[in-house]
Amino acid sequence: xxxxxxxxxxxxxxxxxxxxxxxxxxxxxxxxxxxxxxxxxxxxxxxxxxxxxxxxxxxxxxxxxxxxxxxxxxxxxxxxxxxxxxxxxxxxxxxxxxxxxxxxxxxxxxxxxxx
Amino acid sequence: xxxxxxxxxxxxxxxxxxxxxxxxxxxxxxxxxxxxxxxxxxxxxxxxxxxxxxxxxxxxxxxxxxxxxxxxxxxxxxxxxxxxxxxxxxxxxxxxxxxxxxxxxxxxxxxxx
Numbered sequence: 044x045x046x047x048x049x050x051x052x053x054x055x056x057x058x059x060x061x062x063x064x065x066x067x068x069x070x071x072x073x074x075x076x077x078x079x080x081x082x083x084x085x086x087x088x089x090x091x092x093x094x095x096x097x098x099x100x101x102x103x104x105x106x107x108x109x110x111x112x113x114x115x116x117x118x119x120x121x122x123x124x125x126x127x128x129x130x131x132x133x134x135x136x137x138x139x140x141x142x143x144x145x146x147x148x149x150x151x152x153x154x155x156x157x158x
Numbered sequence: 159x160x161x162x163x164x165x166x167x168x169x170x171x172x173x174x175x176x177x178x179x180x181x182x183x184x185x186x187x188x189x190x191x192x193x194x195x196x197x198x199x200x201x202x203x204x205x206x207x208x209x210x211x212x213x214x215x216x217x218x219x220x221x222x223x224x225x226x227x228x229x230x231x232x233x234x235x236x237x238x239x240x241x242x243x244x245x246x247x248x249x250x251x252x253x254x255x256x257x258x259x260x261x262x263x264x265x266x267x268x269x270x271x
Contacts, residue, residue: 075258077259079262084264085265086162136256147203147217148193148200149200150198
């Protein structure tokens with residue numbers, strides 16, 4: 044129940060295309076859903092985050108779509124650029140019970156944007 | 159502003175050796191945590207702390223010890239290193255006690271031979 048399942052494992056997108064990464068969870072105690080971006084040799088960095096009381100959040104070319112009933116959320120990268128090539132992690136944090144204060148990560152998606 | 163600083167960046171240990179991975183943050187964050195990153199497994203939470211003197215276990219705590227004597231520092235101790243602990247270790251800190259909006263260090267690449 045603590046898992047966050049992420050897909051696909053890897054993704055190749057042409058420059059200017061849309062990159063879509065999906066995550067699913069089971070634990071209804073999760074109350075915060077961030078996405079992190081990681082470049083080789085660096086630590087992950089927070090990209091964008093959403094709470095379950097909204098269905099969508101947009102920041103520039105990055106959008107999170109959240110479906111509470113399906114327990115799924117996704118990251119959309121519009122107009123993908125070669126500089127977006129990185130590993131992306133979804134995560135979820137519990138707000139109560141056994142998941143409290145624990146930020147649980149998905150397994151990551153390696154995105155390559157081809158010029 | 160240094161953020162989260164981890165030392166060392168690289169380390170090779172022999173099986174059975176002990177060592178401490180250091181983590182320090184200068185943002186006055188209450189919450190600190192340790193993760194390990196392995197290929198295909200994402201980031202897995204080892205231990206975390208919601209404030210000085212308070213620590214708790216994450217998903218994969220076995221073989222690791224932590225303590226939090228100050229707000230700034232959160233060292234991770236490997237008591238008897240095993241090859242299964244070969245990994246990249248990340249320390250993170252967050253404002254407040256909930257663990258949200260984590261700021262990560264640059265990581266420590268540990269190899270146990």
